[in-house]
Amino acid sequence: MKILCTQENLNQGLNVVSHLAGKNTTLPILDNILIKAEDGIIQLSSTNLEIGISCRIRGKIEEPGKTTVPARLFADYISLLPNEKILIEESEKKIYIKCTDQETTIQGMNAEDYPLLPSLEKKNKIQLNIGTLKDAIKETIFAAAYDETRPEISGVLMKITEKEIRLVATDSYRLAEKIIKVEKKQVGEIETILPTRTLQELIRILGVTAVENLDIYLAENQALFCLDEIEIISRAIEGSYPDYQQIIPKECKTKVVANKEELVKTIKTTSLFSRSGVNDVTLKIFPDKKEMVISAVNAQLGENVSRLKVAIEGGENEIVFNHRYLLDGLQNINSEKVVIEIINNTNPGVIKPEEGEGYLYIIMPIKQ
Amino acid sequence: MKILCTQENLNQGLNVVSHLAGKNTTLPILDNILIKAEDGIIQLSSTNLEIGISCRIRGKIEEPGKTTVPARLFADYISLLPNEKILIEESEKKIYIKCTDQETTIQGMNAEDYPLLPSLEKKNKIQLNIGTLKDAIKETIFAAAYDETRPEISGVLMKITEKEIRLVATDSYRLAEKIIKVEKKQVGEIETILPTRTLQELIRILGVTAVENLDIYLAENQALFCLDEIEIISRAIEGSYPDYQQIIPKECKTKVVANKEELVKTIKTTSLFSRSGVNDVTLKIFPDKKEMVISAVNAQLGENVSRLKVAIEGGENEIVFNHRYLLDGLQNINSEKVVIEIINNTNPGVIKPEEGEGYLYIIMPIKQ
CATH class of the missing domain: 3.10.150.10 (DNA Polymerase III, subunit A, domain 2)
Incomplete structure (x- = not known):
C-alpha cells in the first residue's frame, strides 16, 4: 500500500x-x-x-x-x-x-x-437535521440507567412512527421523553434500543463534522448512521422497552411556573444541606403567597430554607425530590420558564418547558 | 458574634x-x-x-x-x-x-x-511586584523534587543578597534558577527553603487579588507574605540547600539557537517514539548543515527522525535528554528563540532564553 x-x-x-x-x-x-x-x-x-x-x-x-x-x-x-x-x-x-x-x-x-465491520441494508431511510438529533440525544441520554442489571433500560429507545421520532430514556427513578415531529411520512413503524455508548460516540462525531443532515437506518438489532463520508454502525440492545406511557401522569393538582435560572440556583444552594445518600430537597407550594419554599435539613451540617416567587395554579402541595434528578432535568430544558406539575408526594412530578412542545421529564418523589 | x-x-x-x-x-x-x-x-x-x-x-x-x-x-x-x-x-x-x-x-x-496561627516579626522587608514574583515561582517550582526523601530539595530556595533575589529549584536531574535584580539595596543576606505547597497557595492567592506589590519577610525557619488585607505565613524547610553553583557548566563546546515553538512541537512529536520509562530523545547537531536532528527509537512502536533548521556555533555534538525535562524547561522560557549549550553527553546541558537575562535551566543527560 x-x-x-x-x-x-x-x-x-x-x-x-x-x-x-x-x-x-x-x-x-x-x-x-x-x-x-x-x-x-x-x-x-x-x-x-x-x-x-x-x-x-x-x-x-x-x-x-x-x-x-x-x-x-x-x-x-x-x-x-x-x-x-x-x-x-x-x-x-x-x-x-x-x-x-x-x-x-x-x-x-x-x-x-482485523474483524469485519457488520453491515446493514440501507432501506427505510430516516433523514434528520444533525442539530435536532444532537439536542434530542442530550435531552434524554442522561436519564438512562447506568448499570446493566436491566439491559433494556441501559440504552435509549428510538421509536419511529408515521409522523414522529421519539427518544426515551429512564432509570426507573426518572424518565425523559423527546418527540421530534417529521413532516415527511415515515415508512413503517420500528422501535430500537440504542446503547448509550453508541449515542455518545455519535454526538462526538456529529460535533466534528460540518454536515447538516444525516440518514438513519434502523433494524430491530442494528442501527446505521450515515453522514457523507462517515458511517457508524451499532448493535442494538435486545429486549422490549417498558411501557412507559402508563406512568406519565394524566392529571395535576398543582401547577407551578418558575424562572429556570432562579430555580436552578436555589436548588443548588439548598442541596448543600441535603442528607448525603438521600439528596432530598423539599418543595412546598403556597398559592396564596405565590411562593415556593425549598428546604433541606442535615442533622450534622445544618439547614436551609429558600423562598422563590412563582406563578401557581391549583392548591397547596408538597413533594420531596432528589436534587440531582431535578437539576439534571432542569438543565436540559431550553426555556426561560419551566412548568412543574404535581399531584401529591406518591405520584411522579412532571417538569417541562413553558414554551415549546415535545419535551417531558418525570421524577419519582422520595416518599417519607 | x-x-x-x-x-x-x-x-x-x-x-x-x-x-x-x-x-x-x-x-x-x-x-x-x-x-x-x-x-x-x-x-x-x-x-x-x-x-x-x-x-x-x-x-x-x-x-x-x-x-x-x-x-x-x-x-x-x-x-x-x-x-x-x-x-x-x-x-x-x-x-x-x-x-x-x-x-x-x-x-x-x-x-x-482553633489552633493559633504562628506570627513573625516584620523586619527586613523585601518588596516585590506581584507579577515578577508569580513568574519567578512558575519558572522554578516545577523543578523541585516531588518526594521528600531529601527534604531540602523538595522546596524552592529563596536567597536574598544585596542586589538580587534568587529562586532555585532542583530534583538533582534538572535545575532551574531565576535571578530578580532589585534596585533598592536589601538589608542583610538570608536563605530560606520554602515548601512548594506554600508557593502554590501563594500563586493561587496572587491570582485572586488586585494588589500590585507584596511585602516578604524571611527568617531561617519561617516566611511571611503580606498583601494589603491578606497575610500568608509558612514554616520553612530545615536543612541547608546544596551548593548548586558548582554544577552550572562554565564552558560550552556547541551552542544552538532554535525557534522555541518549532523545537517544542518537534520534541513532542519525536517523544511519541521514546522508550517508556526512559523518555529519551537524542539531539544530534551538525554545524555544516545548520541542522539539529531529533530522534527516538522504540522497539515495540517504531521510530522517528525529525530535522530542524537552527543556528549553530562550535562543533558537531550529540546528547540524550529526557523529553519531559526538556519540555518543562522550554515551556517556561518566555522568548521567541532559545539557546541550548552543550559540552558532551556526560556534562549537563544548559537552556536559556536568547533574549533577557536571569533565567537558567540545566538538565543532566541520559548516559548511554
Whole structure:
C-alpha cells in the first residue's frame, strides 16, 4: 500500500475513527485502525465489536492495499505534523510515514486479522437535521440507567412512527421523553434500543463534522448512521422497552411556573444541606403567597430554607425530590420558564418547558 | 458574634482562606475557618498547621465575638448567594445566616479550640511586584523534587543578597534558577527553603487579588507574605540547600539557537517514539548543515527522525535528554528563540532564553 494525502484530511478522518479504538487486552488488534486503499477509495475504520465506524478520506492511491496501525500513536503523531502532504507506505507490516522534514516508521499489524465491520441494508431511510438529533440525544441520554442489571433500560429507545421520532430514556427513578415531529411520512413503524455508548460516540462525531443532515437506518438489532463520508454502525440492545406511557401522569393538582435560572440556583444552594445518600430537597407550594419554599435539613451540617416567587395554579402541595434528578432535568430544558406539575408526594412530578412542545421529564418523589 | 457584610466581600475573603482547609481526619477543626470580629476588624483565617492564611474583610460588627464554620460548605453556600447584604449571627456554636429570601443554620465548632496561627516579626522587608514574583515561582517550582526523601530539595530556595533575589529549584536531574535584580539595596543576606505547597497557595492567592506589590519577610525557619488585607505565613524547610553553583557548566563546546515553538512541537512529536520509562530523545547537531536532528527509537512502536533548521556555533555534538525535562524547561522560557549549550553527553546541558537575562535551566543527560 502506498498513499498520499494532506495532513488536514488524514487528521480529520482520524478524529472520527481513532477514538473508538481503546486498550483492548484480549484482542490487541482492536487498538489499531484499519487503513484500506482499494478501488480508488481510501477508508479508515475502527471497531470495538459493538460499534463500527468508517470514514473515507480524499487522497491519491499510488499502490492499493490495506494495513492496520496503532490508533492512539498514529492519531497523536499525525495531529502534530504541519498541514503538508503526507506519504504513507506499508511494507511487511511496517508503516513508513514521510512529511516535510520528518520520517517515521510505525509497527503495524496484519489487516487480514482485523474483524469485519457488520453491515446493514440501507432501506427505510430516516433523514434528520444533525442539530435536532444532537439536542434530542442530550435531552434524554442522561436519564438512562447506568448499570446493566436491566439491559433494556441501559440504552435509549428510538421509536419511529408515521409522523414522529421519539427518544426515551429512564432509570426507573426518572424518565425523559423527546418527540421530534417529521413532516415527511415515515415508512413503517420500528422501535430500537440504542446503547448509550453508541449515542455518545455519535454526538462526538456529529460535533466534528460540518454536515447538516444525516440518514438513519434502523433494524430491530442494528442501527446505521450515515453522514457523507462517515458511517457508524451499532448493535442494538435486545429486549422490549417498558411501557412507559402508563406512568406519565394524566392529571395535576398543582401547577407551578418558575424562572429556570432562579430555580436552578436555589436548588443548588439548598442541596448543600441535603442528607448525603438521600439528596432530598423539599418543595412546598403556597398559592396564596405565590411562593415556593425549598428546604433541606442535615442533622450534622445544618439547614436551609429558600423562598422563590412563582406563578401557581391549583392548591397547596408538597413533594420531596432528589436534587440531582431535578437539576439534571432542569438543565436540559431550553426555556426561560419551566412548568412543574404535581399531584401529591406518591405520584411522579412532571417538569417541562413553558414554551415549546415535545419535551417531558418525570421524577419519582422520595416518599417519607 | 453578629456581623453584617456584603456577599461580594465575604466571598472574596473566602476565596483566599477556604482553599487551605481540607479533609483533616486527625484534627477536624482544621476543616473549618475561623471568623473573628474583634476590635472593629472582621478577619477570616485558616491553617493546615504548616501554612496560615488570614484575610480582613469590610463589614459591620454588631456584636463582637469569634466562631469557626466548615470551610467548604460555608464557601460553597456563600458563593451561590446573590450580591446582597448578609447577616451572620453565632449563638451556641450555631451560625445563623440570612440573605434576602434565604435563611440558613450551619453547625460550627468552638473558636477556642482553633489552633493559633504562628506570627513573625516584620523586619527586613523585601518588596516585590506581584507579577515578577508569580513568574519567578512558575519558572522554578516545577523543578523541585516531588518526594521528600531529601527534604531540602523538595522546596524552592529563596536567597536574598544585596542586589538580587534568587529562586532555585532542583530534583538533582534538572535545575532551574531565576535571578530578580532589585534596585533598592536589601538589608542583610538570608536563605530560606520554602515548601512548594506554600508557593502554590501563594500563586493561587496572587491570582485572586488586585494588589500590585507584596511585602516578604524571611527568617531561617519561617516566611511571611503580606498583601494589603491578606497575610500568608509558612514554616520553612530545615536543612541547608546544596551548593548548586558548582554544577552550572562554565564552558560550552556547541551552542544552538532554535525557534522555541518549532523545537517544542518537534520534541513532542519525536517523544511519541521514546522508550517508556526512559523518555529519551537524542539531539544530534551538525554545524555544516545548520541542522539539529531529533530522534527516538522504540522497539515495540517504531521510530522517528525529525530535522530542524537552527543556528549553530562550535562543533558537531550529540546528547540524550529526557523529553519531559526538556519540555518543562522550554515551556517556561518566555522568548521567541532559545539557546541550548552543550559540552558532551556526560556534562549537563544548559537552556536559556536568547533574549533577557536571569533565567537558567540545566538538565543532566541520559548516559548511554
